[in-house]
Amino acid sequence: MKGSLNKLAILLFGAMLMLAACGGTSSNAPKEEEQKPSGSNQEENQKEEPAKKYKIGVTQIVEHDSLNAAFDGFKKALEDAGLEVEYDVQNAQGDPNNNPTIATNLVNAGVDLIFANSTPSAQSVASETQDIPIVFTSVTDAVGAELVESMEKPGGNVTGTIDNHPDAIPNTMKFLKEQLNAKKVGMVFNSGEQNSRAQVDTAKKAAEELGIKVEEASVSTSAEVKQATESLLGKVDSLYIITDNTVVSALESVVDVANNNKLPLMVGEFDSVRNGGLGAYGFEYFDIGYEAGQMAVKILKDGVKPADIPAQVPQNLKLVMNKETAETIGLEIKDEWKAELE
Structure with a gap:
């Protein structure tokens, strides 16, 4: 009888162990399943949105x-x-x-x-x-x-x-008059460009106030630039090329005519100075x-x-000179002209 009780106790203890093991498995499984989506969400959140x-x-x-x-x-x-x-x-x-x-x-x-x-x-x-x-x-x-x-x-x-800085054209005309002793300034431009016509009109107004004269030569294509510049020879003692896209795209022709005839050539911006213009009040x-x-x-x-958003004018207007061009036309750059082309 005692042996039977011992066997029964062993069987009951084994059954309890089996139930405990099953219970442990069933309680842990859902936790593992719940962690998977949580972990994948974190990975998705860590991904950066692609730049637009x-x-x-x-x-x-x-x-x-x-x-x-x-x-x-x-x-x-x-x-x-x-x-x-x-x-x-x-x-x-x-x-x-x-x-x-x-x-x-x-x-x-x-x-x-x-x-x-x-x-x-x-x-x-x-x-x-x-x-x-x-x-x-x-x-x-x-x-x-x-x-x-x-x-x-x-x-x-x-x-x-x-x-178009409001002081650029008046300063240039004043420089031509006071520093280069200009009396007649030649301007080549595309009259079909509204911005060019406006600049020439501004230059003529400034010239009139200074007692100098502007001679115009208009073009419609870059192929006409050299001939138009040559048409001014004998009529002017200096040249001024504004920021006219047609003429600036053929600036080499103007530079050649100016240098060969020892005419000072003022221009409207620094790139034209780099390309052979004598000087510019520009940016x-x-x-x-x-x-x-x-x-x-x-x-x-x-x-x-x-x-x-307000429209803006150029922020930094200054005078720069091309020393090499000055030497070519026999002009000495004065100390008070300050800046030389870098």
Whole structure:
């Protein structure tokens, strides 16, 4: 009897161990299953959202150093802001008739923003869309070109930076008169460019106040620049080339005529000084392009509307001279002229 009781006790103890083991397994299993989704959620939360890639359309009237520098500045500003950008770049190759087609192409491409590099380029895209933000640069008279309502309050979908400091042309005419003893200044420009006509009118007004005369020679293509410059020989004692895209793209022709005839050639910006102009009251086009790029960052990254971003004039106006050109025409650079081309 006692043996039977011992056997029964052993059987009961074994059964209890089996139940305990089963109970342990069933209680732990759900916990493991619950941890799996929790762990996978944490991994998903740790994954970073991919950076947004913006598509920017670019329209530029022609290839030359100043406009290219402005585009380089624009791209650098977006790069510095950490934006990932794909550019759709289209160039009119100096033919304004190509601008409407370029504008239509960029609008149909569904770009996030359009960078317009020149007055005619900006005018074409502005007339094509009122929905896509437009940031311009290398524009001389944004209000006169009807791109903005005013510099302070652009209105609409367009803003940007202009390449016309209000003191640049008056200072240049004063320099020609007081430092170079100019009496008759020749100006070659494309009369079909609204910004060029505005600059020449400003120059003529400043010249009249100083008692000097302006002789005009107009062109419609870069191929006409050399002949137009030569037509001024014997009529002028100096030359002044403003920021006219048609003429600047063929500046080498003007420099050759000026140097061969020992005529001082003042220009509108530093790249033209680097390319042989005698001097300029100007600024770096890279800088105004960079400032335009900062505006684009505000629009794309911060959601600011172009209408709420004031258009800007160049921030740093200064005189630079080309020593080599001065030597070529037999002119000594005076100490008071200060800056030489770096």
